[in-house]
Amino acid sequence: MGKRKKNYFVKHFEQIFVLTVLVSVSIINYYIPYKLAFLNFYYLPILIASYYLGRNQTLSGAILCILWVVIYAYLSPESFFFEQTRSNLFYNIMAWGSFLILAGIILGNAQDNNKQFLKNQIALSKKLAIHLAVSSGLNSEMDFDTLFPLIIHRLTEAMKAERTSLFIIDEENQEMWTKVAEQIGEIRLPLGEGVCGRVAETGETINVKDAWELPYFSKEFDLKYNFRTKSMLCMPITNRAGKRIGIIQVINKLEGEYFNREDQELLQGLVAQVAIALENSFLMDELEVSFESSIRTLSATVDAKHPLTAGHSLRVTEYALMIAREINLDKEEQEIIKYSALLHDIGKIGIHDSVLLKDGPFSPEERAEMNTHPAKTETILEKFHFPARLKTVPFIAACHHEKVNGQGYPEGLKDEQLPLGSKILAVADVFDALTSPREYPKYDGEKKLGFNPMPLAKVVSILKKERGHQFDPNIVDAFLRILPNALELHRGTHFPEEYINKYTETL
Ligand SMILES: [Fe+2]
Ligand SMILES: [Fe+2]
Known part of the structure; x- marks a missing residue:
């Protein structure tokens, strides 16, 4: 047959x-x-x-x-x-x-x-299954960087479309930007431009067989990415207060010529879920920004006690994060290190100014008082309410003067008792202390080193000498690998040109 x-x-x-x-x-x-x-x-x-x-x-x-x-x-x-x-x-x-x-x-x-x-019934259960798939993503994923691409991916599947983009309306900067854009990079457009701009402006839903026939469709991206936009369904995302916060744009229906009424209804339902997720992410962003800025202010307050330590905690944070990235710590561990570094010297608030600002070597009593600052850091930070993911910050910050050979302070903890974060802080902290100018002279045991930053070659040789004694060897190695980037970060400002050049000439 x-x-x-x-x-x-x-x-x-x-x-x-x-x-x-x-x-x-x-x-x-x-x-x-x-x-x-x-x-x-x-x-x-x-x-x-x-x-x-x-x-x-x-x-x-x-x-x-x-x-x-x-x-x-x-x-x-x-x-x-x-x-x-x-x-x-x-x-x-x-x-x-x-x-x-x-x-x-x-x-x-x-x-x-x-x-x-x-x-x-079949159509209904299909719809329910799609809603369930999208909302299960909303409930299971707390990290918004992963959540939105996941939602958009499921939406593209549900709509049987070629690609979907999620635009955020940024009224302050009068633009729209893609939070998620499948298969293409980030796009930023002035508010009011193109199909999305029109949807953002008017709040209407645009559903067309061929977007190229729309007078306000911009072909620029199609030509740039060698793509042909045919059918398009573009819908505003509105928050609970009725304000337009984003636009969802679904492109090229795979089964059929265009998005029909059922597709439009389905997207309408899904967009309500996207709106909730977006609002939550905005709230989280705001919370995070305000949390981080209060920590940074607190950190700067301690540094400001002495004009020459200004920026110390900030630079320690930068170096510590560079090391953390170098040894491939994940985002959450990096966050713990960031806050531990910003707050590591907060205990100095509790040190008398006569000691903290002293010009000259410490008497044994003064040294003992100065050495209480890490313990004070822990006491202060333990009273602070950190979110669960940052619960280890007080202990990590408190151990920044501990040494892997057990001869540090305040507890004299040894290598295996020390959190990795503290070992990173220790290297970053010492590096910044030695490479920063001081109003009072530096003392290396008995030897007076002067007010100026220690030459880089000398700092590097100290770090290498203390590898396995004061510092974790792997962290010293990682730090030496990122050192050029750390220097580059402050070239011409904290590190004068000649200070860096003097060192690079010795290499
Ligand atoms: Fe310290
Ligand atoms: Fe410090």
Whole structure:
């Protein structure tokens, strides 16, 4: 059988089946001597047709059966006679035919309704499944950087589209930017430009077969990315207060030419979920910014106690984060290190100014007081309410003067007792202390080193000498690898050109 014939057979199997039964019944009817008694067998194809084909085709089948029987009765009326007259035969066929049609209509109708109901149920459960998939993403993923690409990906799948973009409306800067743009990089557009701009401005939903026909569609991106935007569904995202906060843009329907009414309704429902996620992310961003800025202010307050330590905690944070990235710590660990570094010297608030600002070597009592600052850091930070993910910050910050050989302070903890974060802080802290100018002279044991930053070559040799004694060897190695970047970060400002050059000449 040819492929086309096979396909035709598979596609029309139900009609062919019904027709076969109908023809079989008719042929048997043709050969049977007492045809009238056999007429009820015609209910068989009609019942089957009503089940498979619905009302209209069943009705056609019933009429075909009746015609067939009428033709038989006309051609050979005697084969219908069974102790009855011609008029009796006519009435009998009439009654039979009416019931046949009635049965076809009732059963066909019931089956049509069933099918429609089933179709609605399937569509509904599909919709529910999509909503569930999107909302399960919302509930399971707390990291918004992962959440939005996930939602957008599921949305593209649900809409059976080629790609979707999520734009954020930034009224302050009068622009829109893509929080998620599948297959392309970030786009920034002035508010009001292109299709999204129009949606942002008017709040209307734009649903078109071919975006290129829109006068305000900008072909620039299509031409740049060698892409052809055809069908497009673009919808505003509104927050609970009714303010437009973003735009969702779905491009190129994969099954069909355009996004139909059902697609639009589906997206409308999903956009409500995206709106909630967006609002939450804005709130989280704001919370995070305000938390971080208060910590930074606190950190700067300590540094500001002495004009020459200004910026110390900030630079320690920068160096510590560079090391953390160098040894591939994850985002959460980097965050812990950031806050520990910003706050590591907060305990200095509790040191008397006569000690803290002293110009000259410390007496044993003064040294002892100065050395209480890490413990004071811990006491202060333990009173601070950190979110659960930052609970280790007080301890990590408190251990920044501990040494891996156990000869540090305040506790004299050893290598395996020290958190990795503290080991990173220790290197970053010492590096900044040695490379920063001091108003009071530096002392290296007995030797007076002067007010100026220690030469870089000397700092590096101290770090190398203390590798495995004061410092964790891996952290020193990582620091030496990022040192050029650390110097570059403050070239010409904290590190004068000649200070760096003097060192690079020795390499
Ligand atoms: Fe310190
Ligand atoms: Fe410090």
